[in-house]
Amino acid sequence: MxxxxxxxxEDNPQDEMLIMRVxxxxxxxxxxxxxxxxxxxxxxxxxxxxxxxxxxPDLPTIVILDINLPRVNGLEVLERLRADPRxxxxxxxxxTSSDEDRxxxxxxxxxxxxxxxxxxxxxxxxxxxxxxGVYWLAVNEPPxxxx
Amino acid sequence: MYPPSVGxxxxxxxxxxxxxxxxxxxxxxxxxxxxxVSHDLRAPLRAAKGFTLAVLDDHGAALPPxxxxxxxxxxxxxxxxxxMLEGLGVVSRVLRAELRPEPVDVSELVASVRAELSSxxxxxPAQWDVEPGLRCSAxxxxxxxAVRALLDNALKYSSRAQAPTIRVGRSEADGRAGFFVEDDxxxxxxxxxxxxxxxxxxxxxxxxxxxxxxxxxxxxxVVGRHGGRVSADGAVGRGAVFRCHFPLGGSE
Numbered sequence: 001m002x003x004x005x006x007x008x009x010e011d012n013p014q015d016e017m018l019i020m021r022v023x024x025x026x027x028x029x030x031x032x033x034x035x036x037x038x039x040x041x042x043x044x045x046x047x048x049x050x051x052x053x054x055x056x057p058d059l060p061t062i063v064i065l066d067i068n069l070p071r072v073n074g075l076e077v078l079e080r081l082r083a084d085p086r087x088x089x090x091x092x093x094x095x096t097s098s099d100e101d102r103x104x105x106x107x108x109x110x111x112x113x114x115x116x117x118x119x120x121x122x123x124x125x126x127x128x129x130x131x132x133g134v135y136w137l138a139v140n141e142p143p144x145x146x147x
Numbered sequence: 148m149y150p151p152s153v154g155x156x157x158x159x160x161x162x163x164x165x166x167x168x169x170x171x172x173x174x175x176x177x178x179x180x181x182x183x184v185s186h187d188l189r190a191p192l193r194a195a196k197g198f199t200l201a202v203l204d205d206h207g208a209a210l211p212p213x214x215x216x217x218x219x220x221x222x223x224x225x226x227x228x229x230x231m232l233e234g235l236g237v238v239s240r241v242l243r244a245e246l247r248p249e250p251v252d253v254s255e256l257v258a259s260v261r262a263e264l265s266s267x268x269x270x271x272p273a274q275w276d277v278e279p280g281l282r283c284s285a286x287x288x289x290x291x292x293a294v295r296a297l298l299d300n301a302l303k304y305s306s307r308a309q310a311p312t313i314r315v316g317r318s319e320a321d322g323r324a325g326f327f328v329e330d331d332x333x334x335x336x337x338x339x340x341x342x343x344x345x346x347x348x349x350x351x352x353x354x355x356x357x358x359x360x361x362x363x364x365x366x367x368x369v370v371g372r373h374g375g376r377v378s379a380d381g382a383v384g385r386g387a388v389f390r391c392h393f394p395l396g397g398s399e
Contacts, residue, residue, distance in 0.1 A: 014194035021201060097189055099236075120189045120229050122197035 038072025178242035296362035305332025323392035331386035
């Protein structure tokens with residue numbers, strides 16, 4: 001059985017707990033790993049620094065990436081992932097509270113697969129995260145699939 | 148002058164004198180502040196509602212009814228604050244928006260907004276009396292928001308009147324021209340006319356007429372962005388009239 005992993009890049013611990021809760025409930029991913037800033041996300045994906053020997057598949061099935069992040073912000077993480085052949089194809093969903101047109105535009109220009117705004121209301125937020133999980137883990141065919 | 152609140156500060160700087168660079172810069176900074184306020188308050192609000200729902204979800208059955216009722220009140224407060232933040236976001240976007248003035252047929256705009264509002268106020272008994280050919284030069288999207296807020300108010304506050312009439316027509320004052328929206332509904336005490344334009348200020352209880360108290364803030368922000376002025380007049384039980392005046396050249 002394929003291991004489906006989500007990398008959640010989220011610096012707000014409460015949003016992290018709520019997202020984890022929703023993902024647990026839809027029961028799709030075998031594991032959800034969390035990076036709490038942009039640098040951690042890069043280290044995780046490139047298996048560097050504190051993540052040098054991390055277990056699990058090379059790449060997660062999906063990266064859920066916030067934009068406003070400490071150290072390296074989400075848009076820069078996105079650009080660095082797309083510039084590297086190891087990560088250029090990994091599906092990336094931007095999940096952000098930003099409603100700025102230029103953030104959305106720049107995300108798509110930089111190769112994001114999707115841009116999702118965090119709804120203010122928690123009910124909608126939970127539904128959005130659940131749908132996002134179902135779509136990217138169960139519906140979407142990933143670039144590097146089973147042969 | 149009434150004592151200014153933080154929200155008012157936002158609107159003072161949109162007054163017609165706001166041609167000066169410094170004032171324009173101040174307006175920009177204040178609207179960015181309002182934006183980040185409404186934006187950054189989202190995450191903790193989402194958390195408050197999310198964790199409350201989590202308790203109800205996981206332990207609701209085990210809680211005594213009073214505890215469930217208290218948590219339901221938390222959810223109600225969260226929803227109201229969420230709506231207020233969305234409203235502040237709307238006002239902030241009006242203040243930040245790039246103005247693209249064009250000739251607008253206000254009478255047609257009124258007809259279009261009326262159609263849009265008819266589902267919100269289904270079965271409303273109002274008679275409409277809209278002067279044809281009202282024109283003005285304004286940003287169509289912004290003006291639409293202002294007209295929507297004015298008509299929504301007129302409908303709301305006349306919803307309990309016997310055979311109410313809503314009138315829209317030409318209005319002129321001090322070399323400025325524009326339009327008025329008048330209803331003969333619940334009205335208000337004219338002494339409080341200025342307060343009406345303060346964000347979240349309401350002259351009626353929520354159980355009398357629902358709402359957040361932001362519609363007229365939007366109207367003032369829109370008209371202010373065009374260098375115009377908005378004024379209100381009314382009497383309790385007799386109705387209310389709101390006049391939007393634009394500087395000469397801004398209105399035909």
